[in-house]
Amino acid sequence: MPITVKTTATFAEAADLVAGNRAARFLGGGTLLMRDVNEGSVAFETLVRTTEPARAIRTAGSRIEIGAAVTIAQIQAERDLAFLHGAARLIGGPAVRAAGTVGGNLFAPSPYGDLATALLALDGVATLQQGASRREMPLGDLFAQRGRDLRGVVVSVSILRPESADAFRFRKVSRVKPKGAAVLTIAAHLPTSGGRIGKARVAYGAMAPTPIRARAVERALEGRSLDRDGVAAALAAAAEGTDPADDAIASAWYRREVAPVYLRRLLLNEPD
Amino acid sequence: MSRHRGRGMASINYPIGMNLGGDPSQALVHSNPSGKFTVALSSIDLGQGMKQVTRQICAETLGIPIEDVFVDTADSDTGPHCMGSFASRGTHRAGNAVLAAAREARGVLLEAAAEELEVDPGDLETDGRGTIRVRGAPGKSITVKEAAQAGQFKQGRTIAGRGIFLVPLSPVDPETGEMSPATCYAHAAMVAEVEVDDETGVVTVVRLDSAYELGRALNPRMVEQQLVGGAWMGVSHALYETPEPYYPDPKAGGRDFVEYLMPGPGDIAPHDIAVLERPAPDGPYGGKGPGEMCANPVIPAVANAIFDAVGVRMDTLPITPEKVLRALKAQGGARPQHRAGR
Amino acid sequence: MLEFRKDYFADERRDDLDVIGKGVQRQDMLGHVTGTTTFFDDHKMAGMGHLKVLRSPHHHARIRHIDVSQAERSPGVRRVIRGADVPRNLNTLLGLIGFGKDDEPSLATTKVRYRGEPIVAVVADSERLAHEALARVRVDYDPLPAVFDVEEALKPGAPTVNDVYPGNAFEYHDRFDHQRVRFGDVEAGFRSADHVLEQRYQMSPIEQAPTETNGSIAAPETNGRFVVYTPTQGLFFSLDTCAKILDVESNALHFVGGTAGGGFGGKVDSLTEPLAILGAMLTGRPVRYVLGREEEMQFGGPRSGERIVIKDGLMRDGRIVARKVTVWFDSGAYTRLTSYGAVKCAAHVPGPYTIPAVHGDFYCVFTNRTPATAMRGFGVTGVDFALECQMDKLAALAGMDPMEFRILNAYRDGDMKAHRREAKNTALVECVQVAAEKARWPIREEFRRASSRTGGGGERARIPPTPKDTSPPKRTAGGSTYTPSVAPPPASSWDRPAASPPATPFQERFAMPPPPPAPMPRPASSQPPAPPPPEPADRREPPPPAAPGPGTTRFSSVFGTRRR
């Protein structure tokens, strides 16, 4: 049987189709799913897509809501999302960025998902369409449920707007330039007040099966300043709670070993 | 200080062609009635430039413009036998076959011209621009087209030639390894300069300087293609590539061009190349074949440069950041040598 | 940036040819930039079937049962192909030239020997339908212990990977589990050396990774023939391989190719052509079999991994007096071309240096991984890495500059090489000199003035006395119970006797004196051209002529005319 493609007018209908059919997948930009189609996966038979627009980017107070169908290329072109340009530029080539979406990136398996890592550090909260209703789900919860019992289709992601350009930092370490899969990715939101960090959010990509928060690092940064002494405890805790893989890009040992080095370079704004 | 520069060098040679069961290639060359020639081969152009290099050999030998020769590599029905395009044998073996075929075709062409001009074929010369002249008699000439036409419509000649080049089998002595593995060799020396990050083990190739000797450079632009692309592949082999990253443990092999690591367009180091040409006595116009060898010297040069930079010997390929970092940790940190070329 | 150093070897060249030496445009370039270059997959035919194969998930397993009944009923399936459908389901690529024994099935029947080995092929109306049918094939396996390390594979008790070679090593000359090089007395060399350095090196496998994957399209043609569109690197090599496997005459096949989207050695093995043609034979339709990228990356056959041990004897003055090299090539589960890569390596040691005592053992070892094959420089790339890293270490031991160290030891015209042929047309010295100059790497005057054309020959042209290797000739296939499932192939025009006669009678020699180091080459200025090498006094037989045999012509590079 060829694949069946079902195109719906609304996310609600799409969510229904996906929910009622274990062999159905929601198709976003296609960068992940179309590959599976091409390689003959028989794990699914139906692709569900929707024509309901989800490419809006809205600023509301301290947060920004990004539609799930917003592409990485669109982020690069959006002035309000300048803090994400550095992350967006390091994902795929231009053709992948023109296809890949914010919603899809949340489901990219490690070592992919660099944007998702950035969104996690920015307190990302996804809006999921489940049946006729929508509910919000913090990205941490979404990643925990991903691939298991997560139901629904992501409609948008809401993130914090960093208070200053320097408050959000992103580093992607890859073997290949200008783009390649991550050895590790670090995203950090580092609000400071009087030179002291408060409520840091640090996220890693490629350090676990999904993007994860580096909670030990966050704790160690609380109330500290961004200098050599101030970050020392955070660096010591850099690999805590991580569960990286031995994959084709790097080994788990290597990822843990260099995590503190790259974390320091990020925190102290040192060159890579 | 976490970044250290170092330089390393290596020098190599490389056999042209192979030694297995005899190593033949054949070629057929023929003219249409307009004096335009086709070379029929079953050799393969996989990007190395087989079509163009044999085209130039044919045009040079026939003494006609390059535009008047077309090389067809496509078809087993029309192209005579060739072992194939591997072992750096294409230019040398197929090139020699084309040379022989073109020489035979030239002989017929000149005979046809001689008959029209009523001279001895031995008195004729070609000008490389489509005219056949009587040596020492400037006014007396005929175009290749006219000669081909006359040959085919008046004289009943096939303006054609056959060529084979065979390197016969050289048996390998079981006890001593005595054999004739190749008839000529290309050479190279490479200097690589690297920067090593001693905190992460990341190695960046910052510069390459090289000298390659490859017999006569039959087409300098194509030689440049091979050397530039081949050196890139050498860097790739040195630092990036393997389908088995945990070899001999067979796990976690790359499945695509993201997981299979190679330098990207942002990883290119300047490469300054000198080409030396010592013609091979048995090569077509002295050509050897730069295709395979150009990647080889880069790999050890990079390894030796890493030693120069941080004092660790990297004896396992590919030299990944992990391997460098482990070696640095075992050594207790970087120990710059800075002995190379200073 | 690229410059031509026309000042070197100018007296051996004429630089006034019409088109040779000119950077004129490639014949294929306009096609490339306009997209009109025709690759194999650009041929489109009506009614084309698509072939895909089921691959083993196990590294090593016995196949208990294959059930294709569901797959045969799967929508759009034109034919399910199993090993029994392949006329001669056992082949070795170099069997065409009588080198090695048939050891690899097109489709596995009783055992799988590497993860990814093809077992069942399906021809269906689309790739999707072929994939769906393959998902319905049921195979019962008994997993077997697997071996992945070349040295482990050679130990007693290691699992047998390839039943044709029960000892897990390719068999050379019907008697050895390795190819040997014996030249001079290395043990004496080590005894006389000031330093002895032994080091281990390893290269992981490397994938050719051409941007176009392997594939082919086969279709019935007139007169019972089949046309095959293919990116093979050897048109007739592939054609004759297919004729053998499919048990048809070679003129039943019409191969169209000659243009490949990269190869790098990865398109020598005829990975897809035999099954594509068989599919066309069994369905009467055009059949297209194109490898996906993951198949190409993991199951297409890389350059073999190599483990290399080098032991060198070095004098204080920088001369290398003995070199012993052992290389284990990881051939994977079957032979393909690695058996030849090891011979190529044997001919390559000790690298481009003149060393009076060289000893080499070269093993082609079977392990439970994707069979290795040719790749750009195979047999040489890995050992060059090892040799040149070793040279750097030796230079440090001798306290010499690495460039000068290489020039000192470089082979020169007239020197005897370890494979017992005279070095000619050498240019290593000049390459090192020019590379040093380009890199602004200072070397001393005497090394700047050295030449490949002087300083060689003489004593250096001698074949040194070589003690007989008294180690027992390890046979590999003692007591093999393997019985081929098909009759031996008919003699083709390429067939050669499997065993090559030795080139020269090997002479037993005992109680040899230690070899003298290669005499130091003298500076160019103080040395007349090297005299022809004298006949070694202790040889009873002259070396066979290095000159080409019948049918070979030699061409002067200078005048383009024949000369002897």
Place this chain on the structure above:
Amino acid sequence: MKTPVQFRLNDQPVAVFVDGGDNLLTALRDGVGDVTPKFGCGQGACGACTVIVEGEPRLACITLAEACEGARVETLAGLRRGPDLHPLQSAFMEHFAAQCGFCTPGMIMAAKALLDRNPRPSREEVVEAIAGNICRCTGYEPIIEAILAAAASARRY
């Protein structure tokens, strides 16, 4: 069940029938017969199938054909105007920026997508533009130089 898809290919209307799940590469190569985009991986990882859709570079192999209904699609087949080569094509020739030629169609289209938006790119921008396109032969340098030369050429197309 085949599904009809109509789009504009190189300024010409085309219609093809596709299977569900067919990608744009299949629609172009097997449906329309435009074989200039190449299959190098089907994974969105090599760039050999790069085409331009609605002005953006896209990988045809991971683009659902049905999603291109009504879209403007450009391929290498449409680049040349009559006998005149596009400046990128001329520059690739002059710089010997192809060997096997298999990556060339995607490479040129990726470069065109860049130059259409940014006629005077820096070297870094050129490198960025071809970051998703694998070349195994050239070492990229001639390609980068060719694209920069095309951008610098006075000839407008």
